[in-house]
Amino acid sequence: MGGTALPRKELFDLPEGVIYLDGNSLGPLPRGAAERALGVIREEWGGELIKAWNSADWISLPKRVGDRIAGLIGAPEGSVATGDTLSIKVYQALAAALRMRPGRRVILSDSGNFPTDLYMAQGLIDTIGKDYELRTPAPDEVAEAITDEVAVVMLTHVDYRSGRMHDMDAITARAHEAGAVMIWDLAHSAGAVPVDLAASHAEFAVGCSYKYLNGGPGAPAFIYARPDIVTDVQPALAGWMGHDAPFAMEPGYRPAMSTERLRVGTPPIVQLSILQQALSVWDGVEMADIRAASIALSERFIVEVEARCPQLTLASPRDAQARGSQVSFAFEHGYAAMQALIDRGVIGDFRAPNIMRFGFTPLYLDEGDIVSAAETIEDVITNELWQDAKYQTVSRVT
């Protein structure tokens, strides 16, 4: 700890005059990513054509990217597969988990989970067409809701609205005590907070790479399966790239003997290459240092905003240890206020009904940015700049 020089703003192409507090939604452009894309498109695709699957080793790119992500979430080499979207990866993990507990009928999540995780569970239940049930207690009531009816506990580690963070080790242990399979969604954790998947002993984890991992819009997702159970995982999405011998073109599906069985179709080579380049900003970075810096930034932010803007109410846990790497404030006119902020170069985002969300990313933010952002927030709130008609129309989609 203490070994990582932060921030590393020089590794990102950030626009002038912008303080970017939305890396929890879409990370900014890492230096070299555009050049890498260009190389893949011109030299590899354009120059090598079909041969690039071998000559540029496209075929192993999903695994190489997975291994790099594994290093950031405490997972061993070979345990993380990449591709598809987070929604698809949720489906894969859930479907596999249900088959591992055939006598049980409950999927347990929480009411704060990101909607697509809950939707994918609903879609899976409808597809199976049996008497499965999705239960979503309040986040702080999850532990006691883990009964022996529960087949699988699926939780997002860090809540997308509030930033509240579940105790990964404790809940995983509780799930296992009750005989349930554990799935963690790390969408707001990977690259944001230290995660030690191996130590948690969770069976599955899933995540996306366009937030704190800066992989770009629509960057591929990832899925982790605990190495000792991977050969018990029956893939619901039995695509050819998860076959043990994809190019043997066998008529019958026979899954790979590794996490690769959770690959599905042809991998998105351009986006995977951009992501691979984006992951290089983590070279030499210790997650413990990121965490310490993130807490320092978010604590400073809370102090500054609360002192300047009594109109805003903290909507994240006050205890830094119980938060991920974001801070949310509730404000009745939050949508318009966020538009006014964005117009002034302080970019966060809004989540219905009234949440102004700010992400903390020590790779490219320092305390000076935080104080500047707080000053702009004070200006917008105190002077009611959000009342301008141009900020009232709801058009922002993300």
Place this chain on the structure above:
Amino acid sequence: MGGTALPRKELFDLPEGVIYLDGNSLGPLPRGAAERALGVIREEWGGELIKAWNSADWISLPKRVGDRIAGLIGAPEGSVATGDTLSIKVYQALAAALRMRPGRRVILSDSGNFPTDLYMAQGLIDTIGKDYELRTPAPDEVAEAITDEVAVVMLTHVDYRSGRMHDMDAITARAHEAGAVMIWDLAHSAGAVPVDLAASHAEFAVGCSYKYLNGGPGAPAFIYARPDIVTDVQPALAGWMGHDAPFAMEPGYRPAMSTERLRVGTPPIVQLSILQQALSVWDGVEMADIRAASIALSERFIVEVEARCPQLTLASPRDAQARGSQVSFAFEHGYAAMQALIDRGVIGDFRAPNIMRFGFTPLYLDEGDIVSAAETIEDVITNELWQDAKYQTVSRVT
């Protein structure tokens, strides 16, 4: 017909000295695609950051690309959704089709179908866990195998090995007569042969965009649902981007009232943008003209190769009307021979056990290329150049 000036080689960045007969596997780089990617990465992602979902209209990009593909396959505007991989789209179509025929238990395909289509069907059956059955008669026995037990007929229009083409209208009519749902996989049809989905009256079609549509490695897939049934389609993969109001963050899934319900997760914006640019090469192109030119090229190729190389046996239908836009030859030493050809700039590919595959793409091939390719094939076969040790090791993966 006759209105399209062909070829349009100037619209592609093809390497010097290469005759590319593998556009049926991975289309070449269209001019402008690299620049478009660079613009999306630098100006949109880098410059606009999260705002680009609105300012660059990323949010509607999947639909805009879908509409462009729709125009190439005889589908109405708004009927094609894009994203994910073909394997995922097969699963979506199959799962929806089975729910539309709850009393039936048979998925009918054919033994020549591309493996991932069959694997995805197997994975779906295992997931549902009921007594479903996947039947795969020989391609020419499909029509008579469509009985009233069949819930869904899922066929690839053009066979990836032989190029044999099913009669889309006749088989769809037969499926409907028997009360079955029809799914067409257009992987080797979109951009290759004229397709009139609306006229066929098929319920679903799926396809990929990295072959004849030149979208690049791992480009997004597409799915068509017939407009009059789309609100009866229950999405198995109930992702947030298919929700009627994705950003309302409702706890319950409520599908969009259009084909958009077949979207799943966050779309791959960079690859979709490249694909959008790639599709511009079709502006002003009539598929009937492509078809006529493709038949002329493939007929000439068969004549030239058969005259020069009696060692090769035609493995595609001799009747051009029964073929897609590829020609395959069987040759015992096909793997090594294809390596020798590629080494000499004639790029086709190999499919086990003994198939040498050549794709015909009139956008960037002319008869001169075909005769040159045949001369090189003659050299490799007649002089047994494939016997060189360096061509014997099986390492090629696609």
